[in-house]
Amino acid sequence: MYAPHTQADINEMLAAVGVDSLDELLRVPDAIALKSKLEVVPALPEYLIGRRFEQFAEKNGGVNYRSFLGAGAYRHYAPPAIAALAMRGEYLTAYTPYQAEVSQGYLQAIYEWQTYICLLTGMELANASVYDGATALAEAAIMALGATGRKKLLVSRAIHPNYRAVLRTYCEGLDVTLDEIPFDAELTTNYSALESALASNEYAAVAIASPNFFGNVESPTRDALEAIKHSGTVPIAVVAEALSLAALEPPAKWGAQIVAGEAQSFGVAQAYGGPYAGFIASTAEHMRRIPGRLVGKSVDNAGRTAYVLTLQAREQHIRRERATSNICTNQAHCALIATIYLALMGKTGLRNAAALNLGRSRELASAVANVAGLTLKSSAPFFNEFVVDTGRPAGEVLAALRERRILGGVDLGRFYPELKSCILMTATELTTSGDINALATALEEIMRAPAIV
Amino acid sequence: MYAPHTQADINEMLAAVGVDSLDELLRVPDAIALKSKLEVVPALPEYLIGRRFEQFAEKNGGVNYRSFLGAGAYRHYAPPAIAALAMRGEYLTAYTPYQAEVSQGYLQAIYEWQTYICLLTGMELANASVYDGATALAEAAIMALGATGRKKLLVSRAIHPNYRAVLRTYCEGLDVTLDEIPFDAELTTNYSALESALASNEYAAVAIASPNFFGNVESPTRDALEAIKHSGTVPIAVVAEALSLAALEPPAKWGAQIVAGEAQSFGVAQAYGGPYAGFIASTAEHMRRIPGRLVGKSVDNAGRTAYVLTLQAREQHIRRERATSNICTNQAHCALIATIYLALMGKTGLRNAAALNLGRSRELASAVANVAGLTLKSSAPFFNEFVVDTGRPAGEVLAALRERRILGGVDLGRFYPELKSCILMTATELTTSGDINALATALEEIMRAPAIV
Amino acid sequence: MPPQSSEPLIFEIGQEGRANRYLEQGKTLETFLPKTLVRDELPLPDNSELDVVRHYTRLSHRTFGIDLGFYPLGSCTMKYNPRINDAIASRREFAELHPFTPDELAQGALQVMYELERSLSSLFGMAAFSLNPSAGAHAELGALLIAKKYFKDRGEMQRDKVIVPDTAHGTNPASAAMCGFKVISLHSNERGRVSVDEIRKICGLDTAVCMMTNPNTLGLFEDDIAAIAAAVHEAGGLMYYDGANANAIMGYTRPGDMGFDLMHLNTHKTFTIPHGGGGAGHGPLGAAAHLVDYLPTPVVTYDGTAYALEFDRPKSIGPMRSFWSNFAHAVRALAYLYANGEEGLKRVSQLAVLNANYLRVKVADFLETPYPETCRHEFVASAQVLKKEHGVRALDIAKALLDDGYMAPTIYFPLLVPECLMIEPTETESKETLDAFVAALRAIVERAKTAPQELFDAPVTTPVGRVDETRAARQPELRWRPQPP
Amino acid sequence: MPPQSSEPLIFEIGQEGRANRYLEQGKTLETFLPKTLVRDELPLPDNSELDVVRHYTRLSHRTFGIDLGFYPLGSCTMKYNPRINDAIASRREFAELHPFTPDELAQGALQVMYELERSLSSLFGMAAFSLNPSAGAHAELGALLIAKKYFKDRGEMQRDKVIVPDTAHGTNPASAAMCGFKVISLHSNERGRVSVDEIRKICGLDTAVCMMTNPNTLGLFEDDIAAIAAAVHEAGGLMYYDGANANAIMGYTRPGDMGFDLMHLNTHKTFTIPHGGGGAGHGPLGAAAHLVDYLPTPVVTYDGTAYALEFDRPKSIGPMRSFWSNFAHAVRALAYLYANGEEGLKRVSQLAVLNANYLRVKVADFLETPYPETCRHEFVASAQVLKKEHGVRALDIAKALLDDGYMAPTIYFPLLVPECLMIEPTETESKETLDAFVAALRAIVERAKTAPQELFDAPVTTPVGRVDETRAARQPELRWRPQPP
Ligand SMILES: Cc1ncc(COP(=O)(O)O)c(C=O)c1O
């Protein structure tokens, strides 16, 4: 209950208020008063709460399997220094830094986060976070809709299916049409399809992910970029694996005006899906359309450097129905974690981590490709994940791996009917040669057996 | 390595110093220079250090057994709020608060610790901690030796054998004779033996533990107390299970002049034996003989309350060979943990925890006593541990329990040849009925089988 | 500690190559990628772990949280965040669980979500909750998407109005707008409440949703809520409950019983998820039986043997986020429910309301409280008179409180109260803390009369003085920039 | 944050019965114990978890640690404490392991101790280490007990003198006294070192042990150490190495090679165990082959298959503490060794010595450095001239440094240097930090000449000003007392 009241406190306070009982204070009209008993979990003393959750924890056997899962949530090394800092009570128990004078620390950290995102993406500005990568894409789309006044969106089908699904959810509210560009045999966006789609000049935005959902690095063609420019469409880059930004040309390089991304890779726990840290970065022209909090640098009344929430006229608490977004509570603490991660890793560490991801995933890819019956579906350059075709229902292969305490990857049939035989496999710097050998051996066995279907 | 130097830094600094190389700075005479390769564990990147220790951790299977171990190290509930506070970097990375002005927080916490120990033991003053319970006893004995000028010590044989062994180690240095008083059939100190021993007026101190090593509450007889007083012997109380202080009359009540104890029970991890927090409390007359740091309350230059290390003239850094003790680094951080534990538990929580220990251990005792072939060795009131006689080599019974993933307690034959068939069993508030039932069932099985020897 | 005059940015310290050895040394990027794809520069600083630890430790000393003092930020329910919840959420079996882990290997996580969902449904009288939305505003959006789809399914697409009282939080109208609804702003009556007559007047065939919070943001219970709901329902509209103030009602009434069809909770308010400097939050979205099928996906199911994530729900508005839920927060929220149980939650509301009323009567002694009646979990005071007579605004009072070691209340919200101070103590504060706060506030109000300039100059003991917000907005500097070499 | 003017004692807040619900409600004590045994009062405060969290969070804000700034406390090796070490030591398989766990169920813990012991033995040239002692002073005591027993076994009980240089730490003579040895204090020569001639002069049949640290506490390497050891050995005495300064020699020389028979390490110095506000430490005690059997028990053994605790060692001086070792610190120390390996440890010493020399030459610019030659990990400066000319003492400089956000160096030690400032930067500090410190110290020395009163008044930005130590000692108040009711 965590309330400190003794009975004496309560009596004294009731007397001060001038009522006789707590029930009197909380009374509601009889018609709506709660009469029934509830079905809430029972109260436990703290030590038994710990035990209860220990039981839950033990039922999450997946954490003890060798895992090649990725697909938007990545297992990267997070130095323990992150938690030692981020879990400090000052950070944990603060809220939105409305009172700048007693929030300089957090404000500065968010300013650093904004800067990190700018430096990584090559963009001009970035916000203080949105919910996650998928909502970042949706909010980026809203920015583009506002900027262009158009009512159609175009996205590559090689963008994370969950991100596209969320965008679709938002589009229902926005009364916006969402069209998709196919990917080609190499599992990269079909840029000629993109070109033709843009011919109509109707699209507010076109979104491309790199690395895309299949792990492949996208290289928009010159013609495609030309078509984007020509059609007045806002190019949005999606980055679901932020560590790739340490290795790959930043989205600014190919002309993205908005980058929507997910920073979970930067030290944020996988935690079965959240909380993570979405980010939005953009060129200067979109500054006043960007959703959510922005921290700016200013001075105090003595001229000292001071940080403060700024451009709040974009936000719901000022602008209400005319705000750029409804977002209020964001993912500040995850952004803080990511900021500390980036500070600890530094340029040198981050580039090395990216290189290790590249190396490990290639080691994995060749081990898997060596298994008779398995083929790599694409030869495009990839970051840390890639698609393996098993030539049989992927779910079957994954189930067999599971029996061997291996999570082999994501069954692409779940999202793409035409890829029912394919698995998305991921390796990070934490994937060991032991993991890879175990997987390869298991796959050898499994693939030797005839397919069930 | 954790050193931040870039090669450029090193070059610049070498130049400033005016030497050409690091080797030049560190050169030693050739005769003593290291020439061979060392056998030090290999360097690993941080993520592999974590994995290495994960391997070690997995080999400590004992933590997953049902445990009835106690005997000087206790499994009590430690609310997670303790670690959240005590592991804050300010506390963790400070050293002895020599500079009071920037150490007020830690100084105050230690002042609170001193007070808690006084309130719990009923004594007048307490120090900032010594290494652990055993060295507390040794240091208390040194206080008494100094106070009396005598060269003999008397201790109850019902004091923790490890404590007595440590005292013996110290006595070798001190050129002091150590005599022991036997315990009686009820496993409490034989007070008439104590009386007769004191007749000679030769002992500097007499030490009695309550609860004693067998878990029993000691009640010194009136005659014994009279004899102590009469002989000019300093009575030392030993408390190895500090939680008992929440339930039992404080040692001050029976006239102890010094209390030597172990505060591990107050939220400090068992950690295979350390670090723990020894404490020494005493009557006012022993103030200038107490070893180690003392925090006092004072004022600053503006008259504000301020805390500061005090009475340092007792200490080695001032008094060198005439100091009351050689202790320098103590167990401050464990004392901080204990202080926070006590603050969180409060009087109400602490007494309740003590009551639960009493209850659980009685539940355990009757379950065990119900097993045919097992008897409780004593009917004296106990706190949370007691002695069970198995009628056969205790080691055999414990080994059989181990096969059932149960750590049944401590084999008393290890310390007392006459108790080879006995086990010291402990239950705390964390012992469940499930644990007790499992133990009872296992013991039923084991005791049904004929003894091997 | 000596207050650090300032702390440089992380970008202003460090040296290239000052690397920490977290991982082994890999090969170069170019080993694996065509040179054209590899970025040639990455202008991030390299810092030693020590310097990073110092930097963020020092910044923490410049950050105020509940752990440092009373945080009466109205509408935000800044109650104590129990450390056990963090300890549990940090267990590796939760923290390292991948969202695509097959259900059978994530049964513990699913059970956590299921128990939380079932408990919330019972506690608030909803048929079911979705744990998908990431925060309150996100859930509002989800609810309005549900309403839109529901009306579409019923062929009532003309329902394009969302009624929002003027006491409502900005997220309510903003969420409505994101679904293309037109917002009808409703004036509160002199009792600070929505009047049934008004509602009856504006409700009609174009009414989609009426969004309300109860108690409202003035801390007042909308005692006509049943009649209001009936009126909206009669007109064919839906009732939405903004659960930001749920801390006031537990064990006494339920949104479901009040007539709400949809609702959200801010578990970061009512259920002690640490606010984390602005997030992450967690916004479970509840629905009455007729709308359950529309809830965002996935939903956790239990067939008596196993828990599962259900994605295939044809009527659902679809998913609202990358993955299932802010799961770590579901863990915390459930741990909090276990710490309370039904009786404990009722007690929470009782003592939250008691604390607020106690503060209210004490503060009324020296500050205007525009609604002088029993409040619920919070109340509003006004500095209108002080402003008129001494030029001292709510903002000045807020800044002066900072000097006394308190977080300021919410100010200038709700909008209808001029010079508003919105004060929510929560149940985890002791009478002593409230008394000390009252004394501090009383002294400030005194100083407002005798030495107003002192308040205009406040705060003076904080790491920086009053910050120039205008300059920040006029010349936006939103990031550090590398010096051109 | 506004600096809290003061924080009440935990005993001054709270209310009886304000209990946190950690455990279920048990029965009364009297249910289980005769009334006469039950204590009737227990005057401890009851506080809510929130109030406790606030209290110790606020106190932490009044506490300076390495994490907040440079901590050049000479002789204490205040280097960065890596967080991974704490994370590892907190694993439940270590933290919850009971000391009486049978060896076969604690193999991981034993392996940790064994690997640490073997590594230390190799690194410092000893035959074996005991991990039993709890800190440096404790190990010194153990070593002297060994010496005493050793000489007793050899029938040389007349050896009752322990030679201790005047640069030695106070624990050295104090430890000697605890074993009944007489302390012979040895003056350092003009080079700040022990001279072989002096040693030869005082060594004789009564010589038991010569205790030295190398480099000594002036930061100077005793280059005659081999000859000194030879002289002591020739006289039949033993050489003891105080390892507090081991951070200066790793990879270059070993106490074993210098001729020491016994030694201790302070892993809380050299191997980054957090100092924790004064402890707990960890003091492995090493012995050369002829003294290994005397080491305190237990000792960890390995037979090629399993690790074990060995208690039965007839020649041992016996155990020195309740249980085996400050084990959690053995975990940390080994983790640190893994972070470095042999090469890394050498680098540690190199950079520690580089940092000290760099500081030394910079400081020599404006402060007297009595031994103007290459130092090792630390060096001493003196404020003697400043005192003479301006009345400004080392203490005043120390206090002024606090105002600049630095911990003060060790002052007034070693005793032979008047107005001594003993400065040890450690290897984990960057050149930038050292440069900033030099600038701050230079400015203070300037102010000492131009505005000495400012330094007498320092510190002024800290939570309290200069504390009255005399009053504390004259009217000792060592505890809070309950008010009589
Ligand atoms: C009344 C009210 N409604 C809605 C919200 C929005 O919730 P969230 O910040 O979780 O998105 C808030 C939060 O501040 C609120 O106070």
Ligand SMILES: Cc1ncc(COP(=O)(O)O)c(C=O)c1O
């Ligand atoms: C030179 C020297 N020797 C011995 C010691 C004593 O070590 P400990 O404090 O670990 O007991 C110290 C510690 O301060 C020291 O600096």
